[in-house]
Amino acid sequence: MNSDEVFDAISHPMRVEILKELANGPKGFADLKRKLKISSSGLLDFHLKKMASIVTTNADGSYILNDRGFAAVQAVDVVARYGWQRRSYFINVGMYIVMNVYLFLTIQHWAVLIVFGIWTAWIVFYSYWTFIKRRVRLRNNGESKTRPER
Amino acid sequence: MNSDEVFDAISHPMRVEILKELANGPKGFADLKRKLKISSSGLLDFHLKKMASIVTTNADGSYILNDRGFAAVQAVDVVARYGWQRRSYFINVGMYIVMNVYLFLTIQHWAVLIVFGIWTAWIVFYSYWTFIKRRVRLRNNGESKTRPER
DNA sequence: AAGCGTGGTCAATGTTTCTTGACTTGCTGG
DNA sequence: CCAGCAAGTCAAGAAACATTGACCACGCTT
Numbered sequence: 001m002n003s004d005e006v007f008d009a010i011s012h013p014m015r016v017e018i019l020k021e022l023a024n025g026p027k028g029f030a031d032l033k034r035k036l037k038i039s040s041s042g043l044l045d046f047h048l049k050k051m052a053s054i055v056t057t058n059a060d061g062s063y064i065l066n067d068r069g070f071a072a073v074q075a076v077d078v079v080a081r082y083g084w085q086r087r088s089y090f091i092n093v094g095m096y097i098v099m100n101v102y103l104f105l106t107i108q109h110w111a112v113l114i115v116f117g118i119w120t121a122w123i124v125f126y127s128y129w130t131f132i133k134r135r136v137r138l139r140n141n142g143e144s145k146t147r148p149e150r
Numbered sequence: 151m152n153s154d155e156v157f158d159a160i161s162h163p164m165r166v167e168i169l170k171e172l173a174n175g176p177k178g179f180a181d182l183k184r185k186l187k188i189s190s191s192g193l194l195d196f197h198l199k200k201m202a203s204i205v206t207t208n209a210d211g212s213y214i215l216n217d218r219g220f221a222a223v224q225a226v227d228v229v230a231r232y233g234w235q236r237r238s239y240f241i242n243v244g245m246y247i248v249m250n251v252y253l254f255l256t257i258q259h260w261a262v263l264i265v266f267g268i269w270t271a272w273i274v275f276y277s278y279w280t281f282i283k284r285r286v287r288l289r290n291n292g293e294s295k296t297r298p299e300r
Numbered sequence: 301a302a303g304c305g306t307g308g309t310c311a312a313t314g315t316t317t318c319t320t321g322a323c324t325t326g327c328t329g330g
Numbered sequence: 331c332c333a334g335c336a337a338g339t340c341a342a343g344a345a346a347c348a349t350t351g352a353c354c355a356c357g358c359t360t
Contacts, residue, residue, distance in 0.1 A: 003229040004163050011161030012318085013154045029337045041338060043319055050317085061337085070286070071232035075225040079153045082221035099268070103261065111256040115249070115265070137220070162348085179307045191308065193349055200347085211307080302360095309354075316347070324339070330332095 005053040010072050014038075015047050019065070022055065023073045026062035085136045089126075096123050155203040160222050164188075165197050169215070172205065173223045176212035235286045239276075246273050 010016050017036050021027055027035070029044065038044050048055060054069035065073070096119055103112050130136045160166050167186050171177055177185070179194065188194050198205060204219035215223070246269055253262050280286045 003226050004166065006229050007157055007161045007166070007226075011157045014318095016154060016157070030335080033337095040320060041336095042321070042340080045338060045340095046318070067232065068229070071229045074232065075228050076153050076157075078224050078228050079156050079218070079221045082217060082224065095268075099265070103265065106261040107257060107259050109257050109259070111253065115253070118245075118249070164348095180305070183307095190350060192310080192351075195308065195310095196348065304358085304360105306356085306358105307354100308356105310352090312350085312352105314347105314349080316345100318343100318345070320341105320343085322340090325337090327336085328334090 006068055006072050006075070009051045009054045010076065012047065012050075014043075015051055016076060018047060018051065019054075019069065019072055019076065022063055022065045022069065026058055026064045028062050032063065085130065089130050089136065092126060093123060096120075156218055156222050156225070159201045159204045160226065162197065162200075164193075165201055166226060168197060168201065169204075169219065169222055169226065172213060172215050172219065176208055176214045178212050182213065235280065239280050239286065242276065243273060246270075 010019055014036065018032060021032060021035055029041075029048075032038075032048075033041065033044055036044075048063065051069075054066060054072050055063050056066050058064050100116050100119060103115065160169055164186065168182060171182060171185055179191075179198075182188075182198075183191065183194050186194075198213065201219075204216060204222050205213050206216050208214050250266050250269065253265065
């Protein structure tokens with residue numbers, strides 16, 4: 001999926017508003033105009049045209065998001081929600097440790113090894129995903145401050 | 151986190167390139183210039199200034215991403231990777247079913263109920279997250295086609 | 301001390317994007 | 331049958347963005 005187009009389509013505050021409106025279901029032209037308090041039809045038309053790569057129309061002519069549109073909704077979400085991934089990682093790993101220790105102590109059965117093995121594989125993959133691919137950091141690195149204005 | 155600024159900062163192909171470069175570690179000015187094959191210093195300066203909300207400098211003056219910058223990296227990733235979420239959902243649920251049936255048949259022990267209970271809770275939450283919050287769809291809904299050019 | 305590399309700034313200009321407001325077309329209720 | 335609304339289109343101007351190229355200051359090295 002070519003992301004340039006998608007980010008172009010959501011790089012204006014009004015378009016992000018439109019995206020959020022459409023994430024809640026199909027909306028007609030006048031409907032969007034009212035909800036976003038846009039006085040000019042031309043303006044809404046302009047922005048809808050800029051969003052052509054993520055918005056389509058359904059059978060009755062209402063605007064809806066296509067797959068890339070929903071991807072865009074998620075992108076907005078990810079940006080708004082960044083910081084929680086660290087926490088959910090610790091919850092996940094904590095659960096892994098507690099549950100496996102518990103199972104080992106309570107059940108003496110070889111099948112527990114299967115559960116343990118698969119769960120361990122999952123945690124290894126999840127750690128790789130979190131820290132290597134998604135570059136979530138345990139704490140901030142040598143970041144100092146924003147570039148000084150001169 | 152105000153997402154408008156973040157999407158503004160990555161709404162140009164060159165800035166996405168810069169983002170990807172910086173995701174691999176700190177880079178100096180001339181370093182970025184070489185890697186991205188930019189001939190003009192002014193151009194790089196312009197784009198780095200547009201990215202001020204997601205890029206900062208570290209102690210030795212190299213450019214690095216801040217937290218919002220890494221969120222942006224993820225946003226790019228999410229857009230590029232949309233479509234895999236459906237698949238990973240099915241893999242996850244499939245694993246849940248196979249493993250629990252297997253455990254029930256192999257181990258006759260009440261502690262299996264604990265595993266089953268927690269795992270079920272997780273699957274319910276995961277389904278909610280996937281379909282309600284992230285709006286991943288099992289198949290396309292009444293989407294017809296892109297808005298016709300007139 | 302002259303030249304080179306790093307790490308920029310700034311003004312000017314061309315290109316795009318945004319916004320406004322006037323206009324069109326088709327349908328519907330009174 | 332015509333007023334009014336939905337759903338737009340389009341031209342023109344203002345504002346923002348992208349790019350170029352000239353310039354500057356510092357440190358190193360030969």
